[in-house]
Amino acid sequence: MLHIAPRLHRIKPSPSSMAGQRARELRALGRDILSLTAGEPDFETPEHIKEAATRAMAAGQTRYTDVGGTPALKEAIAAKLQNENGLNYAPGEIIVGTGAKQVIFNALMCTVAAGDEVIVPAPYWVSYPDIALLAGGVPVFVDCPAANRFKLQPADLERAITGKTRWLMLNSPNNPSGATYTRTELQALAEVLRRHPQVWILTDDIYEHLIYGDVEFATMAQAAPDLKDRTLTVNGVSKAYAMTGWRIGYGAGPSELIKAMVKLQSQSTSGPNSIAQAAAIAALAGPQDIVAANRREYQQRRDTVVAALNAIDGIHCQVPEGAFYVFASCSALFGLCTPKGVEIGSSDDWIMHLLDAQDLAALQGSAYGVPTHFRLSFAASTEQLLEGCRRIARARNELV
């Protein structure tokens, strides 16, 4: 008999992967499923990046690299952090991992002991609580309601901190809400954090380049330089350069933490893929016009989907400042019934109704800690987005 270790029972599979899987299964059964669940750009990786990978292969860059990443990639990351964020990191303060996800995994595995607390503002990216749990920690959720534009308030942070708090997880722009912290807002959180030296800050900046209008990106180590020695700045190439499958992310922080993470990585993956690292250098150091072009396209789609959703009776969403998701409220529909007689009591029920009745796949807000909302990705064509909203309107009109 197979024995599954108890630690695995502490976590659940990623809901976004499951939704994608379910949509594929239904499609295989012949259903015309429209999926707006994607957590990845629908663009191709730019040609110059693919060519860099081909060149690396041809040049024999096919062997193990340094566990924490090649010196050349770390140099490109250090230059990016300096030029774009005004942050000065030495190579020994940088680790490259198999996606930002693995960097976050490494960080929590290295630092969270049984019973340690990890503050997770809700809505949150689905993986933070489960990674904290796998490490033996306790996720401490702090509600950041729509009325606060889904942003953590200093007083709420203060209340959540205890002597056991190890980390505050910050994600801006946020998945799923798109909420993006200004420098001033980060400085107000820093005021609280200064009073609690046991708390480290993990800032997940993976959506840094997907930011709209005149909103400016800010990150904690830059907004509060005195906290840099307890901040891990996480970023990667997945979202900005349409490179989710290449699996390259990175973290920058105090060398003691980075050293521990490299040690863990040496006994897990031995380091990220050599060819993908060469491609990531081309992404970071190469032409950046593609990033701006994609951003313009996403912004148009965002405006289209927000307007279409807000025109539906009972659905409401704010305008996300960043990332490529809308996080819409469906709580006005609670208490209504589907034609099959199922009462809509949560966004889980609403999502099931969308899939059953209209072949539309979206993600339930409960996966992000907010069961009154649901998430739609606008990493999809305008045509698909408009069709998705038509299906939502039809699903809404079926409720009585």
Ligand code: PLP
């Ligand atoms: N952080 C957030 C907030 C995300 O939404 C995602 C992916 O969806 C990741 C990290 C993972 O990024 P990567 O592909 O670099 O592992």
